[in-house]
Amino acid sequence: xxxxxxxxxxxxxxxxxxxxxxxxxxxxDYLQEGDLISAEVQSVFSDGAVSLHTRSLKYGKLGQGxxxxxxxxxxxxxxxxxxxxxxxxxxxxxxxxxxxxYPTPEQKDEEAGGFTTNLxxxxxxxxxxxxxxxxxxxxxxxxxLMLFDTSILYCxxxxxxxxxxxxxKPEVMEEIVLETRQRLLDLEG
Amino acid sequence: xxxxxxxxxCEDYRCAEVETDVVSNTSGSxxxxxxxxxxxxxxxxxxGTPKLEKPDEGYLEFFVDCSANxxxxxxxxxxxxxxxxxxxxxxxxxxxxxxxxxxxLCINPREHCWVxxxxxxxxECGGNLFDxxxxxxxxxxxxxxxxxxxxxxxxxxxxxxxxSDDPYDCIRLNVNDVPCIVTLxxxxxxxxxxxxxxxxxxxxxxxxxxxxxxxxxxSMKKVGKGSLDPESIFEMMETGKRVGKSLHxxxxxxLDEEESLGTxxxxxxxxx
Numbered sequence: 001x002x003x004x005x006x007x008x009x010x011x012x013x014x015x016x017x018x019x020x021x022x023x024x025x026x027x028x029d030y031l032q033e034g035d036l037i038s039a040e041v042q043s044v045f046s047d048g049a050v051s052l053h054t055r056s057l058k059y060g061k062l063g064q065g066x067x068x069x070x071x072x073x074x075x076x077x078x079x080x081x082x083x084x085x086x087x088x089x090x091x092x093x094x095x096x097x098x099x100x101x102y103p104t105p106e107q108k109d110e111e112a113g114g115f116t117t118n119l120x121x122x123x124x125x126x127x128x129x130x131x132x133x134x135x136x137x138x139x140x141x142x143x144x145l146m147l148f149d150t151s152i153l154y155c156x157x158x159x160x161x162x163x164x165x166x167x168x169k170p171e172v173m174e175e176i177v178l179e180t181r182q183r184l185l186d187l188e189g
Numbered sequence: 190x191x192x193x194x195x196x197x198x199c200e201d202y203r204c205a206e207v208e209t210d211v212v213s214n215t216s217g218s219x220x221x222x223x224x225x226x227x228x229x230x231x232x233x234x235x236x237g238t239p240k241l242e243k244p245d246e247g248y249l250e251f252f253v254d255c256s257a258n259x260x261x262x263x264x265x266x267x268x269x270x271x272x273x274x275x276x277x278x279x280x281x282x283x284x285x286x287x288x289x290x291x292x293x294l295c296i297n298p299r300e301h302c303w304v305x306x307x308x309x310x311x312x313e314c315g316g317n318l319f320d321x322x323x324x325x326x327x328x329x330x331x332x333x334x335x336x337x338x339x340x341x342x343x344x345x346x347x348x349x350x351x352x353s354d355d356p357y358d359c360i361r362l363n364v365n366d367v368p369c370i371v372t373l374x375x376x377x378x379x380x381x382x383x384x385x386x387x388x389x390x391x392x393x394x395x396x397x398x399x400x401x402x403x404x405x406x407x408s409m410k411k412v413g414k415g416s417l418d419p420e421s422i423f424e425m426m427e428t429g430k431r432v433g434k435s436l437h438x439x440x441x442x443x444l445d446e447e448e449s450l451g452t453x454x455x456x457x458x459x460x461x
Contacts, residue, residue, distance in 0.1 A: 066194055124192060127192055128192060128196075131192060131193070131194060131195060131196040132196065134194060134195065134196075135195055135196055138195075163196070164192075164195075164196025165195065165196040165197045165198070165201060167196065168195060168196075168203070168204060169204055170204070
């Protein structure tokens with residue numbers, strides 16, 4: 001169970017003010033049941049309940065993208081889990097195993113504070129990149145490789161000669177992950 | 190623009206594994222793995238009395254069991270509703286006269302015939318159940334070996350049925366006309382074949398059509414809460430026929446390959 005208090009959230013517009021009763025009632029305009037958000041764990045209660053917050057502008061409601069659910073043990077713990085990959089998409093590696101892949105937004109500063117969702121159709125080239133990343137992540141997970149930005153990027157580059165839907169074939173998967181593993185070993189050594 | 194989340198086109202199937210003869214005490218069996226969907230079909234041939242309205246034909250009986258391993262919703266009796274729905278769909282698909290040669294299953298008109306009990310077991314639910322089940326049923330029927338029997342007549346006129354001594358002396362079924370089900374799910378304005386669980390959750394309506402290898406439609410069923418435009422139904426039917434034909438060709442190729450390997454084939458079975 002987890003709680004996200006109104007006081008731990010950013011209001012749209014980024015304004016800093018005391019939350020009033022109107023804010024409570026208008027909360028449903030910002031977030032509804034079924035929305036996907038990215039948040040950070042503030043503290044863990046003794047009964048296992050978790051208290052969340054979205055205090056920074058990088059957290060908030062997630063727009064269009066693809067979710068991949070993996071085992072939490074495969075996500076490497078790093079300083080930052082938000083990565084903008086050079087291939088044209090961004091990825092959020094949640095410690096709970098939920099990986100969110102989405103097209104990199106053009107403008108870097110979002111005044112809305114993460115509450116407006118961009119519902120414009122995503123261009124085909126971006127969608128191809130996202131599908132390829134999704135299949136690469138599934139391949140890495142099947143072969144039990146740790147997930148972090150470098151491993152995902154190497155896997156993406158190794159998969160470029162193949163068609164996107166072929167990555168899910170067992171033989172192609174093994175080949176790509178073997179190449180990724182080799183490059184990572186070369187990086188260390 | 191023909192690109193799904195996992196990179197497939199709208200008419201692409203996932204990677205499928207088909208293996209026959211996995212269960213040793215059945216007359217025929219097959220196991221199909223389509224992505225995360227896992228189906229096991231066993232066919233047992235038993236002697237029975239022909240139905241009254243069709244005295245010179247045998248018949249098929251379908252039974253679908255949704256194992257509790259598939260999803261937590263199937264715990265206890267949860268899977269019965271889905272099981273009966275699938276069984277009724279299979280009866281409908283095979284109700285056409287030309288699907289299986291039922292006359293070859295007859296031993297003595299009005300007295301004895303072969304009844305094929307087809308048991309379907311859902312091991313894992315990963316989207317697109319009907320297609321996987323129909324592929325498994327076709328493969329299992331292809332694999333079925335029915336022992337040859339001879340009817341001897343005594344002097345008093347009582348008939349005796351004799352089983353041939355040779356265990357390899359059996360009749361095989363002709364599965365050339367057995368239809369396969371193709372499920373087309375409508376998502377937005379387009380329709381997709383072989384939907385994953387996530388895609389099924391997004392689609393409001395689907396069309397199940399059963400297609401034979403020659404491209405003939407034997408039955409059609411619409412599932413889902415949403416509505417389908419009559420024009421889109423035509424489009425979906427055309428797509429289904431096309432996809433169904435190529436599915437049959439691919440399946441037959443694999444079955445023939447497996448057959449040609451003979452007894453030296455390495456069986457993966459369940460523990461491989």
